[in-house]
Amino acid sequence: xxxxxxxxxxxxxxxxxxxxxxxxxxxxxxxxxxxxxxxxxxxxxxxxxxxxxxxxxxxxxxxxxxxxxxxxxxxxxxxxxxxxxxxxxxxxxxxxxxxxxxxxxxxxxxxxxxxxxxxxxxxxxxxxxxxxxxxxxxxxxxxxxxxxxxxxxxxxxxxxxxxxxxxxxxxxxxxxxxxxxxxxxxxxxxxxxxxxxxxxxxxxxxxxxxxxxxxxxxxxxxxxxxxxxxxxxxxxxxxxxxxxxxxxxxxxxxxxxxxxxxxxxxxxxxxxxxxxxxxxxxxxxxxxxxxxxxxxxxxxxxxxxxxxxxxxxxxxxxxxxxxxxxxxxxxxxxxxxxxxxxxxxxxxxxxxxxxxxxxxxxxxxxxxxxxxxxxxxxxxxxxxxxxxxxxxxxxxxxxxxxxxxxxxxxxxxxxxxxxxxxxxxxxxxxxxxxxxxxxxxxxxxxxxxxxxxxxxxxxxxxxxxxxxxxxxxxxxxxxxxxxxxxxxxxxxxxxxxxxxxxxxxxxxxxxxxxxxxxxxxxxxxxxxxxxxxxxxxxxxxxxxxxxxxxxxxxxxxxxxxxxxxxxxxxxxxxxxxxxxxxxxxxxx
Numbered sequence: 001x002x003x004x005x006x007x008x009x010x011x012x013x014x015x016x017x018x019x020x021x022x023x024x025x026x027x028x029x030x031x032x033x034x035x036x037x038x039x040x041x042x043x044x045x046x047x048x049x050x051x052x053x054x055x056x057x058x059x060x061x062x063x064x065x066x067x068x069x070x071x072x073x074x075x076x077x078x079x080x081x082x083x084x085x086x087x088x089x090x091x092x093x094x095x096x097x098x099x100x101x102x103x104x105x106x107x108x109x110x111x112x113x114x115x116x117x118x119x120x121x122x123x124x125x126x127x128x129x130x131x132x133x134x135x136x137x138x139x140x141x142x143x144x145x146x147x148x149x150x151x152x153x154x155x156x157x158x159x160x161x162x163x164x165x166x167x168x169x170x171x172x173x174x175x176x177x178x179x180x181x182x183x184x185x186x187x188x189x190x191x192x193x194x195x196x197x198x199x200x201x202x203x204x205x206x207x208x209x210x211x212x213x214x215x216x217x218x219x220x221x222x223x224x225x226x227x228x229x230x231x232x233x234x235x236x237x238x239x240x241x242x243x244x245x246x247x248x249x250x251x252x253x254x255x256x257x258x259x260x261x262x263x264x265x266x267x268x269x270x271x272x273x274x275x276x277x278x279x280x281x282x283x284x285x286x287x288x289x290x291x292x293x294x295x296x297x298x299x300x301x302x303x304x305x306x307x308x309x310x311x312x313x314x315x316x317x318x319x320x321x322x323x324x325x326x327x328x329x330x331x332x333x334x335x336x337x338x339x340x341x342x343x344x345x346x347x348x349x350x351x352x353x354x355x356x357x358x359x360x361x362x363x364x365x366x367x368x369x370x371x372x373x374x375x376x377x378x379x380x381x382x383x384x385x386x387x388x389x390x391x392x393x394x395x396x397x398x399x400x401x402x403x404x405x406x407x408x409x410x411x412x413x414x415x416x417x418x419x420x421x422x423x424x425x426x427x428x429x430x431x432x433x434x435x436x437x438x439x440x441x442x443x444x445x446x447x448x449x450x451x452x453x454x455x456x457x458x459x460x461x462x463x464x465x466x467x468x469x470x471x472x473x474x475x476x477x478x479x480x481x482x483x484x485x486x487x488x489x490x491x492x493x494x495x496x497x498x499x500x501x502x503x504x505x506x507x508x509x510x511x512x513x514x515x516x517x518x519x520x521x522x523x524x525x526x527x528x529x530x531x532x533x534x535x536x537x538x539x540x541x542x543x544x545x546x547x548x549x550x551x552x553x554x555x556x557x558x559x560x561x562x563x564x565x566x567x568x569x570x571x572x573x574x575x576x577x578x579x580x581x582x583x584x585x586x587x588x
Contacts, residue, residue, distance in 0.1 A: 003140075003526045004133075004494075011127040012040075012111050015588060018526075019088075019533035020138040020145050021100070021203055025107060025131075026086040026587035031574055036114045037567040039081025041123060043108040046091065046101040046135070051108075054089060056080040057155060057471060061562040066120035075471075078123060081112040083569040085584045088537050091135055102136040118565040137203045138530050141373030142333040145527070146207035147534055148314060149200050150325030150483065153461075153475050153545065161196055162186050163476040168193070168318050174269045175233050175240075200322040204314050207328045208321065211298050211310050212238045215247070220302055222247040224344045226295035226516065228504075229258070229315035231266035239274065246279035251347055251516075253293040254286035266317075287352025289383050290514035295504050296320070297518070299340050306337035311518055313486050313504055324485035325410065325461065325538055327502055327531070329520065333374055339367050340518075343381045347516060354383045354514065364388035366521075375524035382505065382517040389512035390419070392519070396489065396501060397424045403491045406435040406586055407456075408535035410486035412506060413442060419509025425489075429456035435582045437539045441484045446546055451572055454579050459542045460484075466545050469558035483542075490532045494586065498528035 003018035011033060017024040027040055045051040053076045060066050063074040072078050089107075092100040110128040113121050138145040151157055157165070162185045169176050178194040185191060197205065215221045216238060223242055230236065230252060242248035252258075258267040267286075275281040287293055298310040314326035331337060343362060350356035357363055364385050366378040380392060397420045400407055409425055428436045429447045436456025447458040461483030468475070488502040505512060505519040512519075522528070548558070563569075572580040 003529060005131060007129050007131045009129045012109060012129050014109055014129055014131045016107065016131045016133040017529055017533060018133055019530050020147050021136060022088060022090045023133055023135055024086060024088050024533050027109065028584060028588035034567055034570050037570050038112040038114045038120050039083040041077045041081050041110045041112055042087060045106040047103045049101055052095045053078045056082050058561055058563050067122045080563055083563055085573050086587050104132055105135045106130055106132050140526055142331055143375060144207060144330040145530055146204040146328035147202060148204040148321055148324060148326045149202040152323055155473060158473050158475050160185060160199055161191060163474050165196060165476060167322055174266055175237055178234055197322050204326055204328045205321050207310060207330050211300055215300055216241065222301050224299040225250045226293065226297040227316050228253045228292060228294050228296055229317035229320050230270055231317045232321055235316045236270055240277045243274050243278035243283055248283060250284045251293060251352060252284060252286050253288055255288045255292050285351060289352050289516045290354040292515045293352055294515040294517045297340060299337055299344060306341035307334060308332045309337040309340040311503060325483060326485050327488060336369055352516060358383055358385060375522050375527055377520060377522040379518060379520050382512050382515055384512050386513055389509055393419050393421050393509060396421055399491050400424050403434055405495050406493045408490040408493060408532045409438040410484055410488055410535050410538055411440055412485055412487055421507040429458050435586050437535060439484050439538045439542060448543060448547055449579055452575065452577050454577060454582055457539055457543060459539055459546045461542050466548050468548050470560040488531050490528050490535060493528055493532040498525045499523050500528045500531045
């Protein structure tokens, strides 16, 4: 099954793509229908719940000059049509609050037009087109995906929590109560740390606590944990509870970032609390292979049988789940879980010795899985020999270089990582034959959209001095670690040959030789689509912020942004020499 659906009438064609609890709506129309095109009104009906219009942050300079539905705000898309040929909808926020409906959504899209004087005409429902698609956390067969929201620097975060929200209480309390009040929003309403965490952690947080809670409730189950950054208070509390019952083992990084004898790091404090509580103090080991124990993995077991495994790029930390952009994959599959369990035992028995791990039969090997509810995929486990690490990364680069359709990526350190992958991604935007859309936290060599250019886009999520033009509100700076912590690349989105690489690996040559890591290569169109939509959301979001970065110390207040009052906005989507044209053709 491919997780998109399409509809068409005389006015418009629509394709809806299913992401992880989100939907991409892509529009197309004959060029003849562009004349006086004002944009698109989008109505949304979740199941049998009331229908509502999606909102557009932009509106007309003088809304009263245009046809307006007085029951709706000026920024409702019935009054302020969306002037883009695609829109990513994440349900919730304004219309559903925190209790989001999951199930079938009906979207009604209506192209809107100006009259001869550039004034928006009343909506013509004869031009409307409906499309239905499931909106829910992504599950396919035995694989579930989860993503952090990763948008502390956003209008949505500002709307919920204001721009002064803190991510943890001031002070050194390791296992603080997440029901403590974290702040007040701009309406004066108090919110708890748990409210911030639930919103920011999104489906990744749900996946983490789903496994923790399942193991906690089921006395016959136990948990094996690989952890790198570890300071999420409720995760740590669950682990300590399991330690009291003798139902957990933890392999925890002890590189200098996470270990100090003079000023103990959170991981040191956790080790002390865990060992004190544990039935067996030997249930925790500290180590770092050659450089880092960089896996972020849960393995749920019933006695000796591994049942399911959680992996991905998400650290079990406040920053990892609530600030970084990250992904999680959960395999509800005994064969995949057994392989991770084998790796775990190897690392455990050899006390995370890189030399011993590299000599084992599992270090320089791809383990293939396919069928019985699993995608066609292979997994490798580092640290590797130099030859294996190089051949793995070279194969990725070869696919990126021969790609004919599209490449999306979100990769953490594009200015530091060694090996062949980073140089290939850095120059990708120069290939105008392929649609490329990428984000890193590197601030070097940012490439923004240029009209009448087919060059790809490469942006940064790194926090910087930004003043968004009105009507956009001031946003919180992250002030904590990386915004983009993902390490994924998608080639051939929306083609039968689609592939995605993800996991904990930084896709760097030294990391693959020195870190405890896992890298997954998945050949599946639907899974590639979900990751591509995540990349798309990040690039679109930060492209606007990159374009509004302040180069000087004196911040200049910008002119307000408003909707166009002609079809000028749409013309680039029909210019074959423009990236917007390539974009429309890719998603339509």
